[in-house]
Amino acid sequence: MDKLKNLKKSTKVSFLNYGIVLVFFIVVTALANTGHLTNSFKGQLIPIVSYIIMALALNLVVGISGELSLGHAGFMSVGAFSGVVVSMTTANSIAEGGVRLVLAIVIGALLAGIVGVIIGIPVLRLNGDYLAIVTLAFGEIIKNVMNCLYVGVDGAGLHMSFKDAASMGMAADGKMLINGPMGATGITKLSTFTGGIILLLIVLVVIQNLVNSRTGRAIMAIRDNRIAAEASGVPVTKHKLIAFVTSAAMAGAAGALYALNYSTIAPKKFDFNTSILILVFVVLGGIGNLTGSIIAAALLTILPEMLRKFADYRMLIYAIVLIVVMLATNNEKIRAFLRDLGKKDKDTGAKEETANE
């Protein structure tokens, strides 16, 4: 026990996060095996895991790197559709579904990462609200381009077009993979809850080790004071880019996991509203606080589902909850009350501090 107490604070938080994910996994699996889960909730499991990964990825950019991104759904979209293409083209050559899922996620993450580099290099020269609007613009551009994207496969390999299905020059026996605004249809559902949890743990390991490394400290130094960091010899663009591209790749992985949970997926699923939804998870969970992101993403994905009995009013209630939570967490009196609570327990106090950053 003493050994546990002597661990560094960051290590403790890391283990806490792994613990939360594992407990979530065990509880859900136990409930599912004993038949306590409703079907609608079971259907939500993989979206929940995907959104948690998205929230963690975005938190790396918004919380750790301090840049507001309003276009993260774009990376999710890239990952989703490249993942779908990979899983469908390998359907004949690789029999094992799990291997195809891993392959789809890896390629999805890779392509989203490449798009992240392309976008990140120009975008990261900007600051503040202007950076936010450019990420928004890129998100919309990705959605728009995906809307015009047609991909098919036949004996000769992959065909692509930005105009229509006919101009791809595909052989008659070819199969449409992505059909413009209709998106991809007839996807084999490869995603599994266990696979999602493993991906989530990998993402957590990567982010937490990045944040607590020399690179992570450099990234946070740039966030806190760019000029001071630059003067101390920290290469600004390089570190901003590391955070941004890592985040983009993770969003791509989450996208692939998400898309392979459905039989059809359309580009308009990954629009501005999705980017904002994920930002809401990050902000409500506490900017820069990974534990908060995990909990907020899970709760807020389940919340509309739990409000189902209010039927038509559920999104209205969701909006009101969102506003009230924001007002309450920013209310001076409530904050002071929480701080007093925190003082009684040193450990919780420290967590409050990170949450309030």
Place this chain on the structure above:
Amino acid sequence: MLANLINGISLGSVYAIIALGYTMVYGIAKMLNFAHGDVIMVGGYIAFYSITLMGWPPALAVLAAIVVCTALGIVIERLAYKPLRSATSLAVLITAIGVSYFLQNAALLLWTSNTKVFPNIFEKLPGLRLGAMQIAPVTIITVLANIVIMVTLTLFTTKTKMGKAMRAVSEDKGAATLMGINVNRTISLTFAIGSGLAAIAGVLLCTAYPTLQPTTGSMPGIKAFTAAVFGGIGSIPGAMLGGILLGVIEIFGKAYVSTQLSDAIVFAVLIIVLLVKPTGLLGRKVNEKV
């Protein structure tokens, strides 16, 4: 070519009027009011029901929309944004998104998701003939309204006491308070003006593109926000210029490049402009101090 240009200016004028609301609120409260687009939608619905249900003349309907939206703007500001004056800008942003969700879903419950066809309120007015080309009255009214609003706002911010107070608050909140300016009232006033403009924009938008849904406001909202940034956020002439340029680029993109990709073209131009001039076309450059 000329027809496209005129269409572009007309669409751009609507963007410009919406962008003014964004830019004024941003200039003063330093916040992105994401609910602005939904106020446009509310304005559209109020005008729609005033005309179809109450049988009011269009002028009265527009007035009703302006009154309701102005009141709505003030109420939103009082309930949702005022308590967050000292909070981080991200907290305010999320609250604004919450308000946006709220308005959209309230509209969904009140007015259902069925698309309403907005009546052409300028039908009786004469159009303009330019050679072989016919310019619709709504186009002329939109451009005229835009010019009138621009001139009035410029005069308001430079000549009147309230307007000067608004500029002072946007320059330096602390100093303005010390000079005896009621900062809270000035911010409320800005929201009121911005929301009133949104109502006008809503009516013009729905007349030109006569479909009305609870989500009608969100895409024009995003584009007008882009226009505001394009012109330099916080600057009134910038919003004008940004709005009109955006409208023209969008229509030309649709006509000559690709209908499906027109939004992508708009945003690509925005990105290029921001990379060359990071604070927008007419934005002031703020030097960083250590």
